[in-house]
Amino acid sequence: DRHCRLGLDLLGLLLDLLPKQAVRRGDLVEMGAGVKPPKLTVPPKPRYPEMARRFRKTSATVEVRVLVDENGRVIRAERVGPEQKYGFDDEAVSAAKRARYQPASKDGVPVKMWSNLKIEFRDR
Numbered sequence: 001d002r003h004c005r006l007g008l009d010l011l012g013l014l015l016d017l018l019p020k021q022a023v024r025r026g027d028l029v030e031m032g033a034g035v036k037p038p039k040l041t042v043p044p045k046p047r048y049p050e051m052a053r054r055f056r057k058t059s060a061t062v063e064v065r066v067l068v069d070e071n072g073r074v075i076r077a078e079r080v081g082p083e084q085k086y087g088f089d090d091e092a093v094s095a096a097k098r099a100r101y102q103p104a105s106k107d108g109v110p111v112k113m114w115s116n117l118k119i120e121f122r123d124r
Contacts, residue, residue: 049087
């Protein structure tokens with residue numbers, strides 16, 4: 001057991017000595033050392049769903065997970081969390097795809113990264 005722990009410690013030290021692979025533009029990254037998440041610059045402007053208006057649904061909040069590319073564009077969007085129905089979910093995903101971001105970066109290199117976005121609907 002003691003020898004196993006020493007072996008694992010030694011392996012960890014050796015792995016730390018190996019050269020780290022440099023991040024490349026457009027790599028998909030997760031939050032960690034040297035990573036800055038994407039920053040929303042053009043918020044989505046969702047259209048209020050006609051079905052929701054017909055059924056007199058006055059508000060909803062839809063959480064959408066977006067994949068922001070190295071240019072700050074949303075290249076994928078999907079609803080996360082509870083379904084809101086009445087057209088809110090589809091419109092939230094559509095609106096999220098129109099949002100723009102300052103892209104995420106790792107060690108100063110623009111990269112792809114997933115981010116969450118809340119889309120608020122209020123009927124006026």
